[in-house]
Amino acid sequence: DPRRTETASDADLFLQIKPGSDVALFNAMLRVMLDEGLINPNYIEAHTQGFAALKETLTNYAPANVAELIGVATEDILKAARWFAKSPVTLSLYCQGLNQSARGTDKNAALINLHLATQQIGKPGAGPFSLTGQPNAMGGREVGGMANLLSAHRDLANAEHRAEVAKLWGVGSVPATPGKTAVELFESLHAGSIKCVWIACTNPAQSMPDQALIREAMQRADFVVLQECHTDTETARYADLLLPASTWGEKDGTVTNSERRISRVRAAIPPPGEARHDWQIAVDFALLLATKLPRANAEKLFPYTCAEEIFNEHRETTRGRDLDITGLSYSILESRGPQHWPFPEHAQTGKIRLYEDGIFPTENGRAKFANTKFVPVAEATTAKFPISLNTGRLRDQWHGMSRTGRAAQLYAHAPEPTLTMNLQTLAALGVGHHDLVTITSARGTLTIPVEASADIAVNEAFLPMHWGSRFVKGDGINALTVSAFDPISRQPELKHAAVSVERANLPWRLVVMTGTTDANTLLAKLALHFDDFEYATCGLSGRDHDVVVFRAAATKAVSQNVIDRLDALFGIDAAALELVDASTGVARAMKVDEGKLVAMRLAGDISGHQWLAEWLESRVDIGALGYRALAGGSTPPLETATRGRIVCACHNVAHNEVAACFAAGGGVADAQNKLKCGTGCGSCLPELRRIELKIRRQATDENPALEELAA
Numbered sequence: 214d215p216r217r218t219e220t221a222s223d224a225d226l227f228l229q230i231k232p233g234s235d236v237a238l239f240n241a242m243l244r245v246m247l248d249e250g251l252i253n254p255n256y257i258e259a260h261t262q263g264f265a266a267l268k269e270t271l272t273n274y275a276p277a278n279v280a281e282l283i284g285v286a287t288e289d290i291l292k293a294a295r296w297f298a299k300s301p302v303t304l305s306l307y308c309q310g311l312n313q314s315a316r317g318t319d320k321n322a323a324l325i326n327l328h329l330a331t332q333q334i335g336k337p338g339a340g341p342f343s344l345t346g347q348p349n350a351m352g353g354r355e356v357g358g359m360a361n362l363l364s365a366h367r368d369l370a371n372a373e374h375r376a377e378v379a380k381l382w383g384v385g386s387v388p389a390t391p392g393k394t395a396v397e398l399f400e401s402l403h404a405g406s407i408k409c410v411w412i413a414c415t416n417p418a419q420s421m422p423d424q425a426l427i428r429e430a431m432q433r434a435d436f437v438v439l440q441e442c443h444t445d446t447e448t449a450r451y452a453d454l455l456l457p458a459s460t461w462g463e464k465d466g467t468v469t470n471s472e473r474r475i476s477r478v479r480a481a482i483p484p485p486g487e488a489r490h491d492w493q494i495a496v497d498f499a500l501l502l503a504t505k506l507p508r509a510n511a512e513k514l515f516p517y518t519c520a521e522e523i524f525n526e527h528r529e530t531t532r533g534r535d536l537d538i539t540g541l542s543y544s545i546l547e548s549r550g551p552q553h554w555p556f557p558e559h560a561q562t563g564k565i566r567l568y569e570d571g572i573f574p575t576e577n578g579r580a581k582f583a584n585t586k587f588v589p590v591a592e593a594t595t596a597k598f599p600i601s602l603n604t605g606r607l608r609d610q611w612h613g614m615s616r617t618g619r620a621a622q623l624y625a626h627a628p629e630p631t632l633t634m635n636l637q638t639l640a641a642l643g644v645g646h647h648d649l650v651t652i653t654s655a656r657g658t659l660t661i662p663v664e665a666s667a668d669i670a671v672n673e674a675f676l677p678m679h680w681g682s683r684f685v686k687g688d689g690i691n692a693l694t695v696s697a698f699d700p701i702s703r704q705p706e707l708k709h710a711a712v713s714v715e716r717a718n719l720p721w722r723l724v725v726m727t728g729t730t731d732a733n734t735l736l737a738k739l740a741l742h743f744d745d746f747e748y749a750t751c752g753l754s755g756r757d758h759d760v761v762v763f764r765a766a767a768t769k770a771v772s773q774n775v776i777d778r779l780d781a782l783f784g785i786d787a788a789a790l791e792l793v794d795a796s797t798g799v800a801r802a803m804k805v806d807e808g809k810l811v812a813m814r815l816a817g818d819i820s821g822h823q824w825l826a827e828w829l830e831s832r833v834d835i836g837a838l839g840y841r842a843l844a845g846g847s848t849p850p851l852e853t854a855t856r857g858r859i860v861c862a863c864h865n866v867a868h869n870e871v872a873a874c875f876a877a878g879g880g881v882a883d884a885q886n887k888l889k890c891g892t893g894c895g896s897c898l899p900e901l902r903r904i905e906l907k908i909r910r911q912a913t914d915e916n917p918a919l920e921e922l923a924a
């Protein structure tokens with residue numbers, strides 16, 4: 214991984230490669246295995262093909278030569294290769310860093326090559342395992358849910374496969390020309406060769422690269438249909454027609470998880486209002502469309518009245534294929550629970566483990582070694598754009614925040630998008646920790662805060678992928694990313710872009726907060742005010758009740774008219790306590806109701822906003838303070854302990870509470886028992902361990918006996 218993640222902090226060996234250099238690493242590891250006799254020649258001979266060509270390519274990947282290219286010590290490459298090959302079982306877990314790349318297919322294949330060469334596949338605890346970014350990602354591929362696929366792992370380019378599907382459907386033929394994949398679709402929409410687009414269950418105005426092109430494409434389109442369960446996503450702004458769709462808790466059908474296990478899904482509640490299931494919308498549209506077309510036989514092609522009928526048709530398309538499920542039914546799934554595929558007709562159970570017999574789903578049953586060669590990232594750094602930007606996920610948010618962005622407690626760990634860079638790089642740029650910076654790529658710009666971290670390599674940067682223009686001024690994170698895509702998978706290179714970073718000179722700051730029972734409506738209204746500032750974000754905080762937070766910055770104080778409009782939105786009226794210093798641009802206002810802080814605005818000087826936010830969220834009684842509450846500064850005028858950043862979102866445990874537990878001599882187990890942190894989803898455990906280690910190291914200055922523990 215290009216950055217030291219929480220997982221990397223727990224690793225026995227961490228390979229901090231340069232962005233996009235995965236193929237070079239994997240090829241170098243395979244070269245080590247080949248040179249040291251760590252491959253399995255008998256398995257290669259009996260069950261694979263194509264190794265000779267790959268073996269020739271590996272002559273160019275000596276570890277000593279690759280080490281400098283990828284930024285990893287030669288000794289570490291050797292160690293990784295030996296551990297991989299010599300372990301009784303080796304499991305490779307990989308995420309979107311391999312997939313979201315202009316060479317993603319090669320990266321996946323190069324990793325699979327390692328497993329095939331060492332027979333680390335087809336046995337318990339071994340094999341390459343993709344941790345996909347979407348629930349039911351495997352199920353989507355099973356039904357042919359991509360522009361170049363047909364049902365049951367059939368290839369649209371294969372004439373035999375097309376004929377099979379045409380026969381199943383009772384039509385004369387299936388089109389041989391693939392549809393447009395995501396990037397190609399919007400490029401065609403932008404160019405005008407596609408006039409209309411129907412978007413279902415996705416948010417391209419946040420998730421696609423090169424947002425300027427994506428948004429311009431939808432503006433140029435003659436007609437945009439959006440099938441969604443929310444009306445306020447970034448894409449909804451461009452929709453001519455909104456079709457309300459059911460969401461996950463309202464759906465009925467099946468899903469397939471990453472271990473090929475098909476589960477029966479039942480609706481927890483009925484869809485609200487006019488919302489309908491996606492399949493119902495498609496069927497009804499087909500039946501209406503048939504009335505406009507000659508010789509259409511929609512009733513025969515779309516006879517479905519329930520999800521089970523659709524499953525049964527899909528089941529028949531799998532007959533004889535590698536994922537044959539002709540022996541499965543709703544009744545089996547309901548009586549016996551989730552089942553693995555393949556589960557052919559007359560089988561008593563699904564196949565739990567694939568490839569145990571060394572037979573693979575190819576024409577001759579042999580696995581194919583891919584002759585992978587390293588190709589650099591699609592967009593190299595230059596003097597104009599000298600920083601390698603990596604994008605990725607945060608712990609508590611999901612994709613484009615169309616759902617998680619509505620849950621206040623999920624902002625506790627990361628309240629706003631923040632660029633992370635190495636301190637050495639920041640120093641060279643003249644940028645300080647927590648400064649605002651402007652990030653620029655060849656496609657767009659974004660202004661957000663920056664923080665220093667030793668987890669990021671020099672001249673590299675990390676930016677979370679989740680924030681779109683609902684929450685931050687501009688076109689969101691993907692204003693920066695590049696639309697170059699893999700020639701086979703067609704997956705765009707969302708993980709890397711070349712950028713410049715410079716300090717944004719925006720000394721005038723603003724923070725406005727209020728508790729509300731209708732947070733999403735207020736968030737939508739606030740996004741309309743982003744253009745009043747050079748930098749602006751909005752989000753949520755709190756736990757027992759929602760608090761809306763608006764942050765902004767500018768080169769100078771904005772007009773009173775802008776402040777008045779924001780005050781009206783946040784309920785800060787004439788009854789609020791107010792302090793104004795026109796000479797410095799400082800203006801503070803607080804709305805207090807029955808002694809509790811319910812809204813506040815800090816302008817010009819935002820010092821004290823953290824403890825004020827805690828007062829607002831916890832509803833501390835500050836009635837006796839009067840105008841002293843407007844004092845600002847790092848220390849509150851009440852003896853209330855500040856909690857610090859939330860570490861455990863599940864149980865609302867903050868950093869200072871965890872640190873106090875460790876300073877008193879407790880460990881992670883004590884914190885779990887006393888504070889309950891780390892006992893919910895468990896995702897905060899790595900951070901708990903880091904805080905404990907830091908506290909122990911600080912204690913060694915006073916207690917040498919703890920040196921060994923800290924080490």
